[in-house]
Amino acid sequence: MVRGGRLALDRLSLDVRAGSVTGLIGPSGCGKTTLIRAVAGIQLIRSGRVTVLGEPAGSARLRGRFGYSTQSMAVYPDLTVEQNLRYFATLAGADQQSVEDALRDVELADRRSQLTGNLSGGQRARVSLAAALLGAPELLLLDEPTVGLDPVLRRQLWQLFQRLADGGVTLLVSSHVMDEAARCQRVLLLRDGRLVADETPDGLREHTGQDDLEQAFLTLAERSGQAS
Amino acid sequence: MSAVRTLATARRVLQQLSHDRRSIALLLAVPSLLLVLFKYVYAAGSQPFDRLGPQLLGIFPFIVMFLITSVTMVRERTSGTLERLLTTRLQRGELIAGYGLAFGLAATAQAVITAAVALGPLQLDAHHAAVIGVFAVLDALLGTGLGLLMSAFAVTEFQAVQFMPAVVLPQLLLCGLLNPRSAMSAPLRWTSDVLPLSYATDGISNAAGRPSLVGSVYADAAVVFGSLLLAVLLAGGTLRRRTP
Numbered sequence: 363m364v365r366g367g368r369l370a371l372d373r374l375s376l377d378v379r380a381g382s383v384t385g386l387i388g389p390s391g392c393g394k395t396t397l398i399r400a401v402a403g404i405q406l407i408r409s410g411r412v413t414v415l416g417e418p419a420g421s422a423r424l425r426g427r428f429g430y431s432t433q434s435m436a437v438y439p440d441l442t443v444e445q446n447l448r449y450f451a452t453l454a455g456a457d458q459q460s461v462e463d464a465l466r467d468v469e470l471a472d473r474r475s476q477l478t479g480n481l482s483g484g485q486r487a488r489v490s491l492a493a494a495l496l497g498a499p500e501l502l503l504l505d506e507p508t509v510g511l512d513p514v515l516r517r518q519l520w521q522l523f524q525r526l527a528d529g530g531v532t533l534l535v536s537s538h539v540m541d542e543a544a545r546c547q548r549v550l551l552l553r554d555g556r557l558v559a560d561e562t563p564d565g566l567r568e569h570t571g572q573d574d575l576e577q578a579f580l581t582l583a584e585r586s587g588q589a590s
Numbered sequence: 591m592s593a594v595r596t597l598a599t600a601r602r603v604l605q606q607l608s609h610d611r612r613s614i615a616l617l618l619a620v621p622s623l624l625l626v627l628f629k630y631v632y633a634a635g636s637q638p639f640d641r642l643g644p645q646l647l648g649i650f651p652f653i654v655m656f657l658i659t660s661v662t663m664v665r666e667r668t669s670g671t672l673e674r675l676l677t678t679r680l681q682r683g684e685l686i687a688g689y690g691l692a693f694g695l696a697a698t699a700q701a702v703i704t705a706a707v708a709l710g711p712l713q714l715d716a717h718h719a720a721v722i723g724v725f726a727v728l729d730a731l732l733g734t735g736l737g738l739l740m741s742a743f744a745v746t747e748f749q750a751v752q753f754m755p756a757v758v759l760p761q762l763l764l765c766g767l768l769n770p771r772s773a774m775s776a777p778l779r780w781t782s783d784v785l786p787l788s789y790a791t792d793g794i795s796n797a798a799g800r801p802s803l804v805g806s807v808y809a810d811a812a813v814v815f816g817s818l819l820l821a822v823l824l825a826g827g828t829l830r831r832r833t834p
Contacts, residue, residue, distance in 0.1 A: 436670030
């Protein structure tokens with residue numbers, strides 16, 4: 363897969379299990395966004411096949427069945443938080459109640475009348491996340507949803523992801539923070555467009571003999587460096 | 591096509607505009623102020639104002655809507671919101687219709703105010719004010735359509751603004767506003783024949799200048815309408831779901 367004239371993802375093969383939180387972890391520029399865009403069906407793919415919820419990625423039947431939150435916080439800065447969410451709710455076929463639920467989930471109910479552009483970066487990221495939650499999607503593609511958030515809020519969001527997964531939602535969440543890997547059922551480690559690991563956090567620790575996931579990633583990176 | 595999603599999009603665009611009071615003021619007042627200026631530039635006689643005033647009533651909305659639409663659309667593309675919209679149930683036709691509806695409404699408000707100022711205090715002597723109004727709205731929608739289309743070729747808002755002189759000014763020079771099209775050299779006249787603004791200007795001149803409506807006015811309106819449909823369809827084709 364080529365993005366920006368550069369090979370972004372190379373010989374990648376993976377499955378994401380339904381009803382679980384899968385973490386897509388790796389340094390920035392490793393291909394996380396490209397992979398998520400491919401699943402969302404908005405990435406031009408040179409070769410390969412992506413199947414989402416039983417349909418080819420990008421198929422019209424998939425629209426509305428998944429929520430997608432981009433890294434660029436794709437919401438309108440010149441609308442209030444609530445106006446943003448109401449618009450995306452209408453597009454998702456969701457009602458006012460789901461706007462309220464999403465506002466509560468990301469703890470922005472008290473900011474609903476503020477212009478999104480006046481919020482901090484972390485708050486804007488949460489508006490974007492809330493927009494993805496609307497309409498009870500079966501699949502959530504979240505590109506770096508926890509960047510710039512304080513640790514308490516980050517923990518709350520990961521708890522929310524887990525609750526959603528327990529309710530049957532499939533989540534693919536990218537992050538460049540290694541300790542977030544510990545909160546996922548499965549971890550996909552990406553480095554330079556290649557999959558270095560596809561394991562449970564415990565499996566990762568076991569295979570590398572490292573307790574710390576950051577160290578585990580370093581070990582794997584060194585191994586894959588030697589192999590190539 | 592879903593009316594709910596189209597209307598929601600139009601509402602969203604108007605809500606965005608409503609948070610920008612300064613733009614609304616500029617949008618509604620600037621054409622009227624320009625007409626006032628224009629009238630007093632020719633203070634000695636009212637002839638140029640009576641000839642060009644009606645044409646300007648159609649040209650202002652065209653320019654303003656072209657600018658607004660292309661800049662808004664480039665913002666939509668670069669901020670990632672377009673990418674997000676295209677993963678929802680929103681169809682491209684609904685998005686474009688929503689934009690057309692919202693900006694068409696803004697353009698109508700602008701045209702009504704400008705026409706009221708021109709025909710009222712400025713005492714513009716023109717026949718068929720309603721027909722001129724229809725052309726003003728058609729021109730605004732044409733500007734919206736071309737703006738949507740050109741936004742596909744602009745990577746930044748800065749580039750989008752540069753497209754205004756590139757796309758609008760040649761039409762302005764060739765549409766017959768400065769010099770009647772019949773008095774231009776053949777190659778220029780042929781060029782003006784394929785530019786939609788020429789028909790809008792012809793239509794307005796023919797309606798404003800004669801007490802009875804001639805059939806060519808309807809034909810001109812049809813050409814403008816056809817051009818704006820074509821621009822919108824082409825613009826729809828530029829909204830690519832998959833991008834590199």
